[in-house]
Amino acid sequence: MIIDIFLPLSLVFIMFTLGLGLTPNDFVNLLRKPKAFFVGIINQMILLPITAFIIVSLMGITKEIAVGMMILASCPGGVTSNMITKLAKGDTALSISYTAVISVLTIITLPIITGFSMGHFMGAEAPPMNLVSLGLTMFVITALPVGIGLIVRSKNRTFADSFEITATKISTILFIIIIIGALLSEWNTFINNLTALGPAIILLMVVMITIGYNSSNWLKMNGPQAVTVAIESGIQNATVGITIGNLIINPETGLSILSIPSGVYGILMYFICLPFVFWYLKNHK
Numbered sequence: 001m002i003i004d005i006f007l008p009l010s011l012v013f014i015m016f017t018l019g020l021g022l023t024p025n026d027f028v029n030l031l032r033k034p035k036a037f038f039v040g041i042i043n044q045m046i047l048l049p050i051t052a053f054i055i056v057s058l059m060g061i062t063k064e065i066a067v068g069m070m071i072l073a074s075c076p077g078g079v080t081s082n083m084i085t086k087l088a089k090g091d092t093a094l095s096i097s098y099t100a101v102i103s104v105l106t107i108i109t110l111p112i113i114t115g116f117s118m119g120h121f122m123g124a125e126a127p128p129m130n131l132v133s134l135g136l137t138m139f140v141i142t143a144l145p146v147g148i149g150l151i152v153r154s155k156n157r158t159f160a161d162s163f164e165i166t167a168t169k170i171s172t173i174l175f176i177i178i179i180i181g182a183l184l185s186e187w188n189t190f191i192n193n194l195t196a197l198g199p200a201i202i203l204l205m206v207v208m209i210t211i212g213y214n215s216s217n218w219l220k221m222n223g224p225q226a227v228t229v230a231i232e233s234g235i236q237n238a239t240v241g242i243t244i245g246n247l248i249i250n251p252e253t254g255l256s257i258l259s260i261p262s263g264v265y266g267i268l269m270y271f272i273c274l275p276f277v278f279w280y281l282k283n284h285k
Helices: 002-020 024-028 034-058 063-073 079-087 092-121 131-155 157-185 187-218 223-234 238-248 257-283
Strands: none
Touching (some): 002 157, 024 092, 034 063, 034 092, 034 187, 063 187, 079 092, 079 257, 092 131, 131 157, 131 238, 223 257
16 A cells, blocks of 8 residues: 555656756757657667567566566656766757657557557456556656646746755655665565566667667767767666556555566666766767
């Protein structure tokens, strides 16, 4: 019961914090950079789910964990990708714009991809799921808080700037609690699937970061834009994945098995993405 309340509310607060850092220009910024818009959307909305599907199909991952991987691959980026982009001296405005636009688009795409994945991997064992209901839930716990945060900033920029610092710290703490909770609540499942799940997640991130960076270079985007696209292609919002997994299969105790991939990912992403950032900074001084 506590998890059922804490998890969605935590995500709402995290997404509200994201919205505090947005302006309406962030949603139209990508339209001014059509090349960046094209490559970013293709990578994150199309190539990422396809790559995840291929990896889980080839690596013999159990059906529930496979669905959890697909949920993760359908999630938008988040505050983490914006922070890592800033660390990499990338195009932070572009990163924020990606996050804003894709957070809205996933209201539609995540339920569709999740529904397909459950039917494909779980078959008759898949729990009933209403795509429209899941889409509306996604709107309430992701897009709506972002919109409220955006409105707060437009009405009182001074308050938004001051509170955003505190809110970001709180969001980070909530993120850590959710990740640890996701793993501890299904510890045996986590351990039993770690040998297949860990390499699958690492491979997914390495492939997507590589695709993101190289596709940007092929299209002759500048260095900051290329590293931004790479980070956005490889970093997903693990909190969204954990929450959605728990909404679909809600156990009596602990978190859903569908949330395990996002929980593992929430830890591993730093060990994969940060070395890439340091490599980029070393070679682009």
